[in-house]
Amino acid sequence: MHGAEPAEKSAGAEKAAGPEQEAPPRAGWRRLLMDTRPLRSSGFRHLWSSTTVTAVGSQLTAVAVPKQVYDVTGSSAWVGYSSLAGLVPLVIFALWGGAVADSMDRRKLLLVTNAGIAATSLFFWIQAAAGARSVPLLMVLLAAQQACFGINAPTRSASVARLVPASELPAANALISTVSATGMVFGPLLAGALIPLIGLPELYLIDALALCAALVAVWRLPPLPPLVAAGQGAGAPRRAGLREVAAGFRYIAAHQVLLLSFLADIVAMVLGMPRALFPQLAATAYGSWGEGFALGLLFAAIPLGVVAGGLLSGTFSRVRRHGLMVIGAVIAWGAAVAGSGLSGSLWWAVAFLALAGVADMVSMVFRGAILQSVATDEMRGRMQGVFTVVVAGGPRLADLLHGTAGSVLGARTAVTGGGMLVVVAMAALALAMPALRRYRAA
Template sequence: MDTSDSTTEPGAQAPAEGPARRRGRRRWAMDTRPLRRPAYRRLWASTTVTAVGSQLTAVAVPQQIYDITGSSAWVGAASLAGLVPLVVFALWGGAVADAMDRRKLLLITNTGIAVTSLLFWLQAVTGLESVAALMLLLALQQAFWGLNAPARSASIARLVPEEELPAANALGSTVMQTGQVVGPLLAGVLIPVIGLPELYLVDALALCVTVWAVHRLPPLPPLSGAGTRRAGLREVVAGFRYIAGHTVLLLSFLADIVAMVFGMPRALFPELAAQTYAPYGEGLALGLLFAAIPIGAVLGGLFSGTFSRARRHGWMVIGAVVVWGAAIAGAGLSGSLWLAVAFLAVAGVADMVSMVFRGAILLSAATDEMRGRMQGVFTVVVAGGPRLADVLHGTAGSAFGPRAAVAGGGLLVVVVMLALAFAVPALRRYRV
């Protein structure tokens, strides 16, 4: 494979560890080689701040809407208001990331996200109490996020060599999953102490660190065709054609869709907590069910040295999705809360493995001029899959009961993924 685009900024590349065997703890601990490269370290640091800060706003916005309206329906409507611009701008943002300097795009979008957080603070501190204003700001924030995510992910392959892509993805995915655990907990602690408006301000100030870190990145212009590419509908469509013409890329997306749509049971957690696991305490059960998968993913990241050097990336994706489905089925069949949580944590580990190697495939199997668009589609799949799963599992839970719906969805993941793997051999044959 061509690795001409896997360079770091001049003079900054540290010598990488080779494939020599590692001993003791280092064999299974997280592979931190990419952090030796200053450019990647800055991008990772900005991701760390964003991971926690975004969760502060993710908690504050629905809380403020509920405080104003007293209605969960309005909270749900706000979620939809954020999803639509995220999908639209992620697809367009992928094309933009392939047409301009990705560092410049990251600077613009991170600044936009920070300004939006400042506007969230302004409307809260002035007591505006307008749901329409909140939904408009949320839509604006998600639009900036949609433009930002493809450029951020596509830049990784320009900052680390190809053999370190799984490790780099593991580092990034781990901090994102950690943010999903730490961010809401931090928000829950801070709101009673400093107040909801100041939570937005904390996020805005933290994002200034992100802008500074991105500013320190080297330029990341297109490797070919600089100044000649556009970023319109034709380029977006060309990205989908590229996926259709590359079976490995198509299957990597399908693997995630299968796992998330059929196997993400979060919509049933409230019912399971209120009925199946009520003897353990509804609040405790609900918190544990929602936290189990992200905690498992974080643990998988911390021990990613056990798998980040694997070269059969296709088989790693297939195996991870199958384990995810089996673990979800096990959670559905569990009458014990603690056993269900353990299965969900195993599913979280499998999800981390899947994320690491699907991300590595997208970065290594696609050319640099298409990486932005691949990451744009990836962002849409990651955002849209769980939401489709909410609809599917909610309907199935009403028809068959929550435990049957969870177990059936997990088994369906296993069956469909194995069928895809053996019907189309491209993914299982793919290796670096």
């Protein structure tokens, strides 16, 4: 069978009012560049602009919190504990928040959670400006912020399929992923430059002001109430409890394409994300370049590749074989990671990691499109909640796995082995369960 069930194929067609007339196809080299068709929809344009405004600002807080924790404690262990304090509420509230997003107007939920994230950034600024040196306070604020983000992220992603035609979902995901990756590249650089100039508290304030500006864009979204499902009355209430969260997992188990899209990301991230080994590589394999210089390049390489893939997303955003694109992208990711481990030169390692970033962008685009089009609207929030947990949890498990392997086998061996395991595992998964490789977009 090619693709999903007929009812599933039509799910991605639900959307808010917006321009649907096809623009004439771009000719020549312009077809290689980012596909901007989704921006013709005013609703998506507002959603995307709110993401753009906060992409860099959120990274300022992401740098400021561990910096403040380290300044107070002088301990990297406490920095790790603070990360865990943010991960636990993120996982819990992403799963529950997906159910909430399926039960109420998503625009209202975005407004509430964006306001919550802005409020926590404001409290971060207040405590830093007041000279507070309380790590428990920082961890409580971080937990509250990540809880709000855990609800916001699946709500935002689930809204995309209501704002653009199904055929433009890959392009829409590429646009959002590109600005997010750009923030990951330039946000930390900007934070590093601003801390000596304006101080740590002002980083929190800039993020809070950016989030307030993003609220204006979210306010301009059209209403996104739950669609009426078959067999339900127009006023039928929806719940968001444990039963509904469990129903989301049963839905994934019943739809093999969805299950495989999650497994593909787990294979790529858990087996192949090498970031925990970057400090060891910078100190040992590439120390002749200067440890700090090598470490910065290694950390920047994958996000730069993601940005490059987004800028050239016109090369793949119109492909209908979404399943094959995911499989190919994950295998390419693993091969590129293995190549970086085999590289004796820092520049070759960075080049391979950048290629891995391009493959990661392709995988993100089509996994997101599969989730948004296969799942019905009443399930999209819960699917995106699980997606958020996988995306947040996978790299952290990889840090544990690769850090342990690197201390035993050596950093380059661990990186190479992880990449090769991705290639083998993804190829085996694709051969054993053909639903993903057969899937075509409607």
